[in-house]
Amino acid sequence: MFSFFKKKKPEAETPAAVEPAVAAASTADAQAEPSAEQPGFLRRLFGATEEAPAAPAAEALTPAPTPAQAPTGYEGQLFPETAERPVSEAEAKRSWMSRLKAGLAKTSSNLSLLFVGARIDEDLYEELESALLMSDAGMDATQFLLDNLRRKVKEEKLLDAAAVKVALKDLLVDLLRPLEKPLELGRHEPLVMMIAGVNGAGKTTTIGKLAKHMQRHDQSVLLAAGDTFRAAAREQLMVWGQRNNVTVISQASGDPAAVAFDAVQSGKARGVDVVMVDTAGRLPTQLHLMEELKKIKRVIGKGMIDAPHEILLVIDGNTGQNALAQVKAFDDALQLTGLVITKLDGTAKGGILAAIARTRPVPVYFIGVGEKLEDLQPFRAEEFAEALLG
Ligand SMILES: Nc1nc2c(ncn2[C@@H]2O[C@H](COP(=O)(O)OP(=O)(O)OP(=O)(O)O)[C@@H](O)[C@H]2O)c(=O)[nH]1
Numbered sequence: 001m002f003s004f005f006k007k008k009k010p011e012a013e014t015p016a017a018v019e020p021a022v023a024a025a026s027t028a029d030a031q032a033e034p035s036a037e038q039p040g041f042l043r044r045l046f047g048a049t050e051e052a053p054a055a056p057a058a059e060a061l062t063p064a065p066t067p068a069q070a071p072t073g074y075e076g077q078l079f080p081e082t083a084e085r086p087v088s089e090a091e092a093k094r095s096w097m098s099r100l101k102a103g104l105a106k107t108s109s110n111l112s113l114l115f116v117g118a119r120i121d122e123d124l125y126e127e128l129e130s131a132l133l134m135s136d137a138g139m140d141a142t143q144f145l146l147d148n149l150r151r152k153v154k155e156e157k158l159l160d161a162a163a164v165k166v167a168l169k170d171l172l173v174d175l176l177r178p179l180e181k182p183l184e185l186g187r188h189e190p191l192v193m194m195i196a197g198v199n200g201a202g203k204t205t206t207i208g209k210l211a212k213h214m215q216r217h218d219q220s221v222l223l224a225a226g227d228t229f230r231a232a233a234r235e236q237l238m239v240w241g242q243r244n245n246v247t248v249i250s251q252a253s254g255d256p257a258a259v260a261f262d263a264v265q266s267g268k269a270r271g272v273d274v275v276m277v278d279t280a281g282r283l284p285t286q287l288h289l290m291e292e293l294k295k296i297k298r299v300i301g302k303g304m305i306d307a308p309h310e311i312l313l314v315i316d317g318n319t320g321q322n323a324l325a326q327v328k329a330f331d332d333a334l335q336l337t338g339l340v341i342t343k344l345d346g347t348a349k350g351g352i353l354a355a356i357a358r359t360r361p362v363p364v365y366f367i368g369v370g371e372k373l374e375d376l377q378p379f380r381a382e383e384f385a386e387a388l389l390g
């Protein structure tokens, strides 16, 4: 599922030091990007299906030093390991669809059951309206879907409930399709990603999962422990980084912007493919903390022109309509490039994606339906609609 075009990696550079390196690389050098004409330039896409997943990268970055006192309770696991057995693309897709369906079962049962033996009348539209609103699709998306459904039913003279259900699914695919966008790797060396969101949304776990997916695809990754607010957060990432051979840049200084800057410099010096900057959870109403995020972004830009290249907002899929306020506030503050929606497993609020599509269509790069590595996958409108109304 997580396959993409690969390019031949340049000579591996194994860093000698484990200390966060603050390299004095000239920004002009670091900014030299491969041009589209260069034969070696390859667009590597997450979510493309051209190639099977590759073996993990042979060369490893120096792991982070062990914290003097590793905290108990984390045991280095940001998420439980899955069995690392090779699976075929078709098998991976089948298993993802079944987990997506299971995860969205609460949202989908409220919708799908309405169609069982139903007559196409006003009652059905009313029930559909309630079910969509209950799934947190919001007034606007609900109205939009129902208006179009009524028109389609009339135009296509649909008479049975199953056909109406298919029509609704098609409309949902059309609505959600603009949110579908693969994460494109290899555009910058390194590709710098900043990850933000409210407390407990799943930011750190998502970073861990993405790092593992990327490593499996021959990408070298460096993490910045930018959550300097919770001491445990830094340790959590460091222990995890050590276990998984991922360098984690961390500072005791408590300034997340400085950590992010160091990580970008270090990423450039070490020639890593991806730098991911974790940040502390915060509410959009905590204005000083939103200012802090802007500062982190600005300072990353000082480390590398045009960086951060990706600014992701992680949203808890259980949040419901408040997720919209989060998208708006974080987008206004940071100009988001993408969303990750976690914890769609077990929620009855999967309709939130429809609301996002109508009100603030920031691309959804990944959705999460569980705590395992394989439970985070690229978002595809067709699969999502199929899981809800298939
Ligand atoms: N069920 C489920 N749990 C998830 C998913 N993604 C993350 N979690 C869990 O959510 C909890 C919080 O995750 P974190 O990654 O620590 O969240 P965070 O946003 O970094 O939290 P703070 O740093 O405290 O703001 C953890 O227990 C994760 O395992 C998901 O898709 N499904």
Ligand SMILES: [Mg+2]
Pocket: 203, 204, 205, 227, 233, 278, 279, 280, 281
């Ligand atoms: Mg965190």
